[in-house]
Amino acid sequence: MYESALIAVDFSRSSLPMLKRLGYMERMGVKKVVLAHTKPTASGSGGDGPKLSSKELKEKLAEHAEVLAGQFEVETRLMSGDPVEQILTLAKDEDLDLIVTGSRAHSPAKRLLIGSTASGLVRKADRPLLLEDVRDADEGEDNVPRRDGPTLLATDGSSAAEAAEKDALQMLGKDKHLRVITVSSSNDIARAWRRLERITESAEKAGVRLVRSVDLGRAEHVIPQIAAAERASLIITGRRGREGVRGVRVGSTAENICRNANRPVLLVPGKEQKG
Template identity: 85%
Template structure:
């Protein structure tokens, strides 16, 4: 489904380990990868020490990073200058990409509870799906990465904004596969919560995809990461809604907390109502 992916790297300690984790993109249909590094125009807006690198040094490091992926994908490299979010979005559009990939850990210790300014900006502004690869533990060795050999997990609230995420999940899996689907209710109205799953249930039947469904009680931002960890989910797919015009212009709280707490890749799919909230 996603034939091409734009992967942003900043040459921080977690960049190479992140790339080594992306083998699952083959199952998503990715064949072509464009690996990009953005040379920041202001000191401090790049990765760890990357602002001091010369263009030649950037090219050399980018080729080293690209070599990690070349046994699985056709890889091209790009170096651009300017604001990371704007440059990545422009390049994705110019190259006709289907997916944007980036790490989801902030670099500054004071920002460890955030998903990172570049990641947050991409999710807020992108019209493409954004895959956030959790890299908090990447610089500690791959043995620190939790097991991710479980199912693909779709988290949906049944809204029209979530429909695109549901469709992407079904198309990505294809026939004769199974999909773990959850919806979370903060009330005891279980019947109403089950009705949220009617649309995805019908579409899955039409697509010959087997669903494993559940309604779980609690707060979505807590329950979804807990279930993902317990079932060793390989990927979480969910919709997102932008909050343009709201103070802070930030990613919607539920999706933001999922990205913070899941410790596994999260695919955020923009819905038709992404700018309404």
């Protein structure tokens, strides 16, 4: 499904723990990984990582690459400039299927933010984006996802969600089960259930068993709550438009799910946003 992935690291103290948790990308089909770091510029952009020489940064990239070398074919890239733009350009130029980055800011407000680079990628990425939770170990074990926990697909049945539905089914394969939810802000439950008709039909054809539910409330709150209660290992959801496309910005729902999730989130752009 995703044969290649770009993993962006900033060499903060959470970078190595994040890489050690990425073995589950194998079930996404990942075989090749490009591990990339953006060198800070003179103006200070380029992340919050340590200010090291190019030689030292390349050595750190090589050290970090060793964590993944046993599972994936790994290459490294050292870039310079704006992290978001450099990541997006590299992914496009090398035709990489998936972008991966950490989803916590390295600041006192980290409980409220997902980080400027992650936020920029959520708004601008034109391909699937995996945000890996990089919570510090001292934040406790409550709400920590089980790596063998269920995969949760959040869908509203729209065209923007179709690609996410397809990728979720391909990821799981036959004889697996997928937890699927749709969230309604109204009491029209029948209409909400109709949103699940497409994924239900697709799952039957693919031989994937669904556990479905319709829940009332705001998606950015309900989805993380269900994921926490069920100790989901991954949330998959679609996303609408990106910056620069007819002036449209990504919807706040997807970004707020990422902020509240406390676990990996895979954002899959709708077909009209890809490419």
